[in-house]
Amino acid sequence: MNAADGAAAGRSRWCRMAVALAGLAVGALVMGMVAPPVAAAERWTVRAPDPGGPVADLTYDAVAGTVALSVSRGGTTVLEPSTVGIVTEQANLAAGLRFTGRSDRVVLERYATTVGKRIQRQTPMTEARFGFEGEGGAKLSLVVRVSADGVAYRYILPADNGAVTGEASAFTVPADASAWLARHRRDYENPFLEYTAASAPLADFQVPALFEVDGTYLLLTESALDGSYSGPRLLHEAATGTYRLDVSFWDPQIAVDGPLATPWRVMVVGDLATVTESTMVDDVAPASRLADTSWIRPGNAMWTWLAGGRSAQQSLERQQGFVDYAAARGWPYVVVDAGWYDDLETGERAWTDRVPEFTWMPDLVDYANARGVDIMTWLRFSDFDTAPERAERFALLEQWGVKGVKLDFMDSESQERLRWYDDALADMAEHHLLVNFHGSTVPKGWHRTWPHLMTMEGVHGAEKSSNLTTSHLTALPFTRNQIGSMDYTPMAFQRESRPTSDAHELGLSVVFESGVQNLAGSPEAYDARPEARRFLEQVPTVWDETRLLAGRPGDHVVMARRSGERWFLGAGTSGAARTLEVALDLPDGLWLVEVVNDDAAGLVRDRQVLNAGEMLSVDVVAEGGFAGLACRWTPQRTTCDSTG
Helix, strand or coil: CCHHHHHHHHHHHHHHHHHHHCCCCCCEEEEEEECCCCCCEEEEEEECCCCCCCEEEEEEECCCCEEEEEEEECCEEEEEEEEECEEECCCEECCCCEEEEEEEEEEEEEEECCCCCCCEEEEEEEEEEEEEECHHHCEEEEEEEEECCEEEEEEEECCCCCCEEEECCEEECCCCCEEEECECCCCCCCCCEEEECCCCCCCEECCCEEEEECCEEEEEEEECCCCCCCCCEEEECCCCCEEEEECCCCCCCECCCCCEECCEEEEEEECHHHHHHCCHHHHCCCCCCCCCCCCCCCEEEEECHHHHHHHHHCCHHHHHHHHHHHHHHCCCEEEECCCCCCCCCCCCCCCCCCHHHHCCHHHHHHHHHCCCCEEEEEEEHHHCCCHHHHHHHHHHHHHHCCCEEEEECCCCCCHHHHHHHHHHHHHHHHCCCEEEECCCCCCCCHHHHCCCEEEECCCCCCCCCCCCCHHHHCCHHHCHHHHCCECCCCCCCCCCCCCCCHHHHHHHHHHCCCCEEEECCCHHHHHCCHHHHHHHHHCCCCCCEEEEEEEECCCEEEEEEEECCEEEEEEEECCCCEEEEEECCCCCCEEEEEEEEEECCEEEEEEEEEECCCEEEEEECCCCEEEEEEEECCCCCCCCCCCC
16 A cells, blocks of 8 residues: 555544544543453453554563553554563562553544644544552553554553652564664754664664554654653664663653653554654643633744854844845744844853843844734743743843744753743743744654644754755654654755755755744745745645655655645655656545746746646656645636735
8 A cells, every 4th residue: 555545544544433433522431440360461452443543452461560562553563562661769660560450431632733734633542541559559550542543651650659760661673674763862963864673773762763564654752741751762772673761861860749640652653644644642742731822823934044144143134134035925934043142242142131232133023023024033041041031031022022932952851951841831821932942852742732832953954064865854754753843944045065956955845844934045045946935935834734645764755735725745855866656645626736846947837737646747856856736726727826
């Protein structure tokens, strides 16, 4: 089954499942069960509401008191029996466990987001809660959720058993499974490389991590991480398919005060389309903490760090020119980056009491607002790491009329730093500031919980001057960007070091999802490419639907995203020139398809009319790709460009 067929099948199953569960309320079908006598080895199964979804099997060894989890889909085992459990100062809840009972329910999550692959979400999940008792009577609940597109589990400790010292959580995949992994780094800015599960180096890797077993994919990641816990990494056991979850890298002991619910360990499972389109990371995350989201406006931003550097951020005149250019394009934001609050008189590069005295930021905001553009500003984390600093300085930014902030250099997932994220997100919401985190962790379902969080870096992105390859770029939609908005900062056409052709680069505006897409080109570079400029004036950052049309991590990707009645297409390849042939997996009917591609003379636009399901064939150059628009065809229609 190709990606398009897989996507169509998945959507059909989704519809059947939604109809079957439409009458169920959240938490319906709760069923308590008294623990029966168990044999020396017991096996329990948790299935998705959709019969075509994944299956989670738990094996309980009553003699050793241990539990292992395996996951399969369609007869293919993607996760072999892998240990689960948690260890605290006062209790080892990874062995010597006594089973005390199981309860089941169906959880039907309905919610909306401000950014992401689709705005409206509905996710039915089967939840099973397995109770255990450990040494000294310590209690543990292992909560397992299974949906049409994955499996997630977490540990719940109803009483305080002291600090957490580690988890037994491990993930064992077949040794010959294909693997796309990035070395762990505090800011998540390492490239994804392809291995097999066993041949990957003896090293620590970041989550997410992607594996493939006979056409079925498994994405390992997490959700609902906050200041009650600490960030993870994966430790590979040499020459095996086992990757152990380590939560002691940042904090040898994770402080606990009362009951504890750990982050969800998430495994997205299915064909590549199912995994790519999945929103499971958000589905198991805490609900939105904001009652009013009317002030939140995603959109494209003109960002000129790669075009002008620090000097451009220190010049009111140049920033006014960028505002004029953004206004002409219809882009709602200009981002002023590092340097705008440097004290040029003293040489100080930190926020000081002098900033309100010498900054021209209020003048720029007024200038921009008069032209229908809002301003976002870069901030250094260390200038906002205390509650008093945030209270005073966020209030000042709000007073000036700044609409968003780009906070940089957090560089940690320690419990202390995660508590800072919790507090800072609440503080920025109070002052109606949109958020872009750089030098940061990666999404953990935070987009759902904090709807003003527009995007996060946590990627080996366009700012890099080395080791930036198209194989890495074509792995990102299935790895880092799968879990949430990603600030790769595309469109730096002026950079000779970028690995992409012009059309591939343009296609990234659709391939890469980001609630605020920071467009990194210069006005001169856009003007030299009128087809790119025209397309970027059309492309939004908020999507009603996302479909993977074709792809292979590290080789190629063709993505379709819907905004209203129009579908935007983005494609990228790695390696030699080729012909991309993909089924146009759109709703039934005739479609006008406009494709922007590379040509010896520059970027050119081609038009054709296709039936849904017909093959779209596009010749691409080496490291090439394309950008496109599809709209309903009528005899009078000659372009998909918006007339609004």
